[in-house]
Amino acid sequence: MAAKSENGTTPGIPMPWNRPQRKREQPSLSRDQIVAEAFALLDANGIEALSMRKLAARLNAGATSLYTHVANKEELLALVVDQIFGTLPLPEAEGSEEPKVWRAKVMECAESMRAAITRHPWMVGVIGDVGMIYLGPNWMRLCEAQLAVMETAGFEFSEANEAMNAVVGYTIGTACVEASWLASLARSGQDEQEWMNRLLPTVIEATKDFPRLHRLYTTEVSSEVEAGRDNSFTRGVNVILDGIEATMNARRGR
Amino acid sequence: MAAKSENGTTPGIPMPWNRPQRKREQPSLSRDQIVAEAFALLDANGIEALSMRKLAARLNAGATSLYTHVANKEELLALVVDQIFGTLPLPEAEGSEEPKVWRAKVMECAESMRAAITRHPWMVGVIGDVGMIYLGPNWMRLCEAQLAVMETAGFEFSEANEAMNAVVGYTIGTACVEASWLASLARSGQDEQEWMNRLLPTVIEATKDFPRLHRLYTTEVSSEVEAGRDNSFTRGVNVILDGIEATMNARRGR
DNA sequence: CGCCCCGCCGTACACTGTGCGAAACAGTGA
DNA sequence: TCACTGTTTCGCACAGTGTACGGCGGGGCG
Numbered sequence: 085m086a087a088k089s090e091n092g093t094t095p096g097i098p099m100p101w102n103r104p105q106r107k108r109e110q111p112s113l114s115r116d117q118i119v120a121e122a123f124a125l126l127d128a129n130g131i132e133a134l135s136m137r138k139l140a141a142r143l144n145a146g147a148t149s150l151y152t153h154v155a156n157k158e159e160l161l162a163l164v165v166d167q168i169f170g171t172l173p174l175p176e177a178e179g180s181e182e183p184k185v186w187r188a189k190v191m192e193c194a195e196s197m198r199a200a201i202t203r204h205p206w207m208v209g210v211i212g213d214v215g216m217i218y219l220g221p222n223w224m225r226l227c228e229a230q231l232a233v234m235e236t237a238g239f240e241f242s243e244a245n246e247a248m249n250a251v252v253g254y255t256i257g258t259a260c261v262e263a264s265w266l267a268s269l270a271r272s273g274q275d276e277q278e279w280m281n282r283l284l285p286t287v288i289e290a291t292k293d294f295p296r297l298h299r300l301y302t303t304e305v306s307s308e309v310e311a312g313r314d315n316s317f318t319r320g321v322n323v324i325l326d327g328i329e330a331t332m333n334a335r336r337g338r
Numbered sequence: 339m340a341a342k343s344e345n346g347t348t349p350g351i352p353m354p355w356n357r358p359q360r361k362r363e364q365p366s367l368s369r370d371q372i373v374a375e376a377f378a379l380l381d382a383n384g385i386e387a388l389s390m391r392k393l394a395a396r397l398n399a400g401a402t403s404l405y406t407h408v409a410n411k412e413e414l415l416a417l418v419v420d421q422i423f424g425t426l427p428l429p430e431a432e433g434s435e436e437p438k439v440w441r442a443k444v445m446e447c448a449e450s451m452r453a454a455i456t457r458h459p460w461m462v463g464v465i466g467d468v469g470m471i472y473l474g475p476n477w478m479r480l481c482e483a484q485l486a487v488m489e490t491a492g493f494e495f496s497e498a499n500e501a502m503n504a505v506v507g508y509t510i511g512t513a514c515v516e517a518s519w520l521a522s523l524a525r526s527g528q529d530e531q532e533w534m535n536r537l538l539p540t541v542i543e544a545t546k547d548f549p550r551l552h553r554l555y556t557t558e559v560s561s562e563v564e565a566g567r568d569n570s571f572t573r574g575v576n577v578i579l580d581g582i583e584a585t586m587n588a589r590r591g592r
Numbered sequence: 593c594g595c596c597c598c599g600c601c602g603t604a605c606a607c608t609g610t611g612c613g614a615a616a617c618a619g620t621g622a
Numbered sequence: 623t624c625a626c627t628g629t630t631t632c633g634c635a636c637a638g639t640g641t642a643c644g645g646c647g648g649g650g651c652g
Binding site for chain 2: 131208209210211212213214215216217218219221224225227228231232235241244245246247249250252253254255256257258260261264265267268269271287290291294295296297299300316319320322323324325326327328330331
Binding site: 367399403 | 598599600601602603
């Protein structure tokens with residue numbers, strides 16, 4: 085009773101000199117720190133390396149402490165994803181009147197978006213868990229900028245929206261397929277070329293009944309896979325841009 | 339002692355007449371059954387309703403029994419996904435020489451693929467976990483058929499491949515965005531229109547700094563959201579097909 | 593009959609996200 | 623100085639997860 089308040093020899097009683105003495109030594113935890121560390125963890129070891137406990141350990145914090153800054157894991161992931169989109173360069177609308185200019189701007193935007201997804205392949209596993217990604221501020225900023233480009237290029241509002249959806253849809257779809265490949269590649273821990281060499285025989289065997297795919301895999305993919313993917317993507321976007329431009333010209337013509 | 343072997347009144351002692359009497363009554367468990375039941379579970383309650391234990395319970399089996407038929411959960415998911423692609427109609431190549439015909443065929447293929455994804459929105463959360471989906475037999479059959487259509491339409495091999503990638507990429511990307519929306523909608527348990535009405539004010543508030551998006555959400559989306567998505571998708575595919583056709587015409591012209 | 597093999601399953605392990613209540617702390621007013 | 627308040631931190635616990643392992647029991651074969 086008196087022992088407790090006065091000398092405190094009872095083990096576990098906090099005394100001034102051995103007290104942890106951290107007077108909230110840092111802000112200690114902030115949403116930005118958490119997001120940043122989660123990002124690092126994801127980039128380092130993929131999606132299954134991110135658990136609330138591991139993340140908290142990295143931050144020298146208790147697992148459940150995170151929940152004062154982040155509602156739940158889903159929200160955390162949404163924040164991380166939107167932060168990625170925040171690193172992409174925003175296209176500027178000015179000077180987009182000429183076809184070559186806006187095409188280049190849209191192309192660059194698509195390429196950087198694809199690069200972001202393939203550089204962080206774990207994103208593919210995240211967009212499924214997280215609804216509402218496309219309502220994040222950075223994502224919206226990106227969309228707004230791209231719409232602005234299309235509008236100053238001379239598109240009507242709904243045309244611009246359609247065009248953007250086409251490009252963005254293609255970009256996300258392609259990049260997701262690529263990223264799911266890259267993610268399973270990262271898990272295997274092997275070089276892309278080497279992993280390809282190991283996998284190719286199986287694929288060729290599997291495509292035995294499909295002559296066109298067989299030809300595709302035996303001839304096309306054989307060398308420099310990465311550059312091949314880059315070129316393929318660029319051509320795909322160009323095809324879409326052709327379609328978009330044709331649409332606008334048709335409207336002007338009539 | 340004697341009671342045990344002779345009259346067996348002790349509870350739990352197996353006696354011939356109440357013995358389970360299954361002489362391996364069925365194959366009892368098969369890969370197809372497992373996949374089918376997993377599919378049902380996923381369709382009923384989404385991705386987080388599928389655990390090996392729950393699935394096994396549905397099949398009156400022990401949890402770990404599944405592993406004799408399926409390597410792990412990832413493989414199971416891959417099987418389920420490929421089975422979905424197996425239900426899609428295969429386009430036939432014959433008669434695809436005329437532009438209207440092959441465009442219609444490709445369009446139908448894209449639409450059915452999108453329909454499959456949006457009807458089973460949990461797929462979005464799966465394509466991330468599972469690499470190698472696009473090496474499943476049914477998926478490959480689909481690709482082969484689409485390539486055949488493009489080739490008889492007069493495209494060169496690499497052109498056909500490019501065209502298919504463009505359409506498929508756009509389809510997957512768009513459908514995934516839609517499905518992620520639909521999945522979070524399914525979790526909310528509300529009607530799409532109602533959920534939209536509840537969400538729209540927030541979105542409009544959030545887009546305050548982005549005039550074009552603001553306009554988009556205040557005017558465009560207000561009514562009949564589902565039909566709107568359908569039309570938007572169709573127009574997107576048409577834009578891409580325009581681009582593809584232009585590419586071919588350009589080659590013929592030179 | 594005995595043997596082996598293989599499908600089945602109970603148990604166990606390591607790990608997950610997160611609710612709850614207690615603690616530690618900063619700030620305020622008396 | 624003290625009590626009180628609101629916020630942040632965290633240990634514990636719970637209900638689950640995927641799946642490795644070892645045993646069990648029955649069918650097929652010698």
